[in-house]
Amino acid sequence: MSVVPAIESVPASSRWPWLAEFLAGEWRAWIFVGKSLLAIYLAAWLAMWLQLEQPSTTMITVSIVMHPHSGMVLAKSFYRAIGTLAGSLFGLALMSLFPQQRELFLLSLSLWVGLCAGGATLYRNFMSYGFVLAGYTAAIVTLPAINNPLDVFDSAVMRVSEVLLGILVAAVVSDLVWPERLRLLLRQNAQAQFNVFIDFVRESTAGNMPREQMEHANLALARAAVRLEDMRASVIFEDPEVHARSTRMRLLNQRYMAAATSFQSLHHLINRLQRGGSPSVADALIALYRPLGDALSPALAQQHQSVVLAARLDECVVQLPAQVAALRAPLSEPLAQLEFDTGAALLQRFVMELRDFATLEGSLREAQVRGSVEKVHFKRSNDIPGALVSVLRTFLTMGALSAFWLASGWPFGAGAMLLATVFSGLLAASPNPLSATTHTLLGYVAGMLGAFLVVYVLLPGSNDFAWLIGASAGFMLIGPYLSTRDTLPGVGPGYTLGFVNILALKNPMVYDPAHFLNDGVAQVAGLALAGTAFILLPSVIGSSWQRTRQFRRLREQAVLAATAPLEGLAWRFESLVRDLFQQVVTYTRPGSDESRSMLAWALAVLESGRTMIELRQQLAADSKIAPAVRDTATAAMHAIARLYQAPDAARWRKADAAVHAAIATAAEQPLRLPLYQLRSALRDDESPFATYIPPPSPESVHAA
Incomplete structure (x- = not known):
């Protein structure tokens, strides 16, 4: 049987690649929206079936935890659960210490929230969520019970149950429904x-x-x-x-x-x-x-x-x-x-x-892992001074809100403090907190308006959960969808939080327009105050002050290579340098003089630091090396470390002379090779040390 070749039509994706890319992106976005809605409503139904007080807390947990990748959901859930438990235990301890001393209680709570915001800044990835939740949970457990301390234990149990239920539902839905591994x-x-x-x-x-x-x-x-x-x-x-x-x-x-x-x-x-x-x-x-x-x-x-x-x-x-x-x-x-x-x-x-x-x-x-390998870690470089600034800013924000609440007797002060607690921690690690606050505030207000329409126009008269879904799903999906758009960072999460917070599903449901307006004003005020604090005490993330300190820390890794204990030093040095380098370059304009200087120093630190580690390993491995050789090699490394710590022409000359002396003392030993590499790096006319290098002379050209 003969086969006649058919003329294949050109697929639309090859003719319009931008269309194929757009459709693929939209498909992934709507899968995420569908999973988010399923998880949010399933969590709300379970919370109501289990007779939990505030299903909205469970829904908020789901909206924060959900992520397109299941591994990310599980990671966020793990740290969120730890933070929730830690915050609940601290809230119970705090209320037991100051059951009738509001001033001391709010002062201590403000300090705790500030420390948690500092931890959210200090640690990266989803570990920061644990710190945010530790501060937020302590507030949501204790503030509603501030007038009746005997209810704090029940409040803690209820809040932890609501949060853990949300974590569980988000993890199950993410892992079972169209999982993206x-x-x-x-x-x-x-x-x-x-x-x-x-x-x-x-x-x-x-x-x-x-x-x-x-x-x-x-x-x-x-x-x-x-x-x-x-x-x-x-x-x-x-x-x-x-x-x-x-x-x-x-x-x-x-x-x-x-x-x-x-x-x-x-x-x-x-x-x-x-x-x-x-x-x-x-x-x-x-x-x-x-x-x-x-x-x-x-x-x-x-x-x-x-x-x-x-x-x-x-x-x-x-x-x-x-x-x-x-x-x-x-x-x-x-x-x-x-x-x-x-x-x-x-x-x-x-x-x-x-x-x-x-x-x-x-x-x-390979399909199966065999044997064991050396255990190493990726060492991070955390910015402690930057975290301390976040602690101070958040403490002052919470302290100001607490003082206003105590002085005015504002009935909705707890709502303002809760929102300030959440966003002081979440925005502390943002590279541009003012922009993030503005976007989040816009999304939050839009979510509140959407929730108002649902609660007071569509929901009254409804009598089952299916009606709740039908009335709110069209508004609810806006938040998850906007979260998939990179052009509007913060608007999507802000919308979802505003919508769910103001929707405020309860057992039983309450319809109170006056309460809605007062609660909305309080929440917007708390979010706005958290953003205002970044104006009065700006974030140090990405600032020139932080880059200067990180720049100095980058150079000081050469000191680490020359002086720190050798065990595990190689992997600590490599990871610390690259982590610091990545942090600084992220907030440096590409192609600028600062960026080029940073790149040049990073290359110099890597070369000299790794060479000194190799040299120290040779010294430690060979006990037969003469004491004079060992002493001059060590002195050369210390001179180089001092140069990197505070670069100037005088220290460069001392380092160059020390390395030259060590090369001469080492004679024909293998130590000469890393020592010569160190001197070659010092005399690199394209390195940051180029300005310190004297013009070549006939004698220096032939020096060993």
Whole structure:
């Protein structure tokens, strides 16, 4: 039977790719909206069936916890549950200490909420939710019972029950209804990170990479490392298999960062040799580098297969010593030999790290995890002074509201304090809290108006839960849908919170327009006061003051490399530098002088810090090193640490002299190689130390 080829029509998605992308985005958005509505109404029905006092609290919990990815929901739920329990216990303790002393009670509550807001700023990801909830729950447990302290225990039990029910419903719906698994996204990101790095290394084997290209590459590498750790921290909640692979994922990220630092150091050295009048040495290192490119260039279909690449890299490691000896032989001058030996050691280290990286990546693709691996952690750099500013701001906000409440006897002061508590914590970690407050306030007011129409126009006369859904669903879905739009950050969550708060489902339902208006005014006032506090005491996140301190902390990581205990130092150094680098660059204008200075310092810190760690490991491993050699090498590292701590020309000269003395003392020992790399980095005319480097003289050109 003959087959006649048909003329296939061109799909619309290929003719209008923007339309296909739009439809795919809308499909994902409406799936999220549908899941959110299902979870919110299911939670409300269960709360009413269980005779809980305020189903609206359960609905608010669901709206805050819901996320398109199930792993994110579980992570938020975990920290939210911990925060709820901690806040409830603190609220009970506080009420038992000050049952009839309102002033001391509100003062202590304000301090607790301030500390929780500081914790929300200090910790990132969904851990911040735990702190926000710890402050918010203490307020919702105690403030309604402030006139009758004997009811505080019942209030705590009820609020915890409502919140935990919302957490449970959100987790079940997210995990069972069209689940979008975060682990798949993590796997894709890890694979993309591996592929991009391998391609980048393969294409760079010519050995000549401009400084600007290396700076941008380092920025991309830092972002990829931080993003992978953020995602891994959420995925471990999704299923046991991912949790079992979590240790390997952490180690994979650390091996990625270690290989990236060695790669950067090697290219910097080659580029310095090309600029500094040693082209023969640079050419020899480039020739030594090319076999790595061959190892990373199997058949096209295998170029990203980690098992294949790991085997080829292992062969490259075995062959490198013979190639090093062959390329070193024509170099007769001692300085040229030292330069070549330093580069060859770096290349050998890089190839071994790349092999280990590919091997571990391959083990993660296996269906079953076998054996155990080294336990490492991604160390974060938290900004304590910035958190203290958040503590002070929130404490003053809550203190001012408390004083006004006590002085005026405002019946709805508790509502204002609750909203101020929530948004003081949520907005504390925002890079632009004023903008976030404005968007949230607009959404909140719109949600209140929608709730007013539902409660006083559509709901009266209804007699079952189906009528409630029919009356409110059209208004309710606006919030989740707006949450999927990046162009209106904060408006969607604000709308949902305003709508559910003012809808105020209760057992039984109450219709009181006067209460509605007073409660709405109080809630808007609390939110507005929380935003006003950011005007009076601005956030430090992204400020020049914070960037200056983080910039200083970045340089001080070189001090950490030179002086901190060696155990676990390598992974702590790599992760701290990249986390700090990512924090500062996020709030720095791309292409600005500040951004370029930051990139240059990050590269310098990574190169010098990693080299000092390697040098210290050699000193610790070889007990036969002469005391004089050990002392001069240690003195050189301390001089470099002091230079990074407070850079100036005098300290640069002392560091340069100390390293030169250590090289001379080390004679022909292996310690000369990392010491020479340190001196080469100090004399890099494209580094931040370029202004301190004196003009070359005939004597300095031939100095070892």
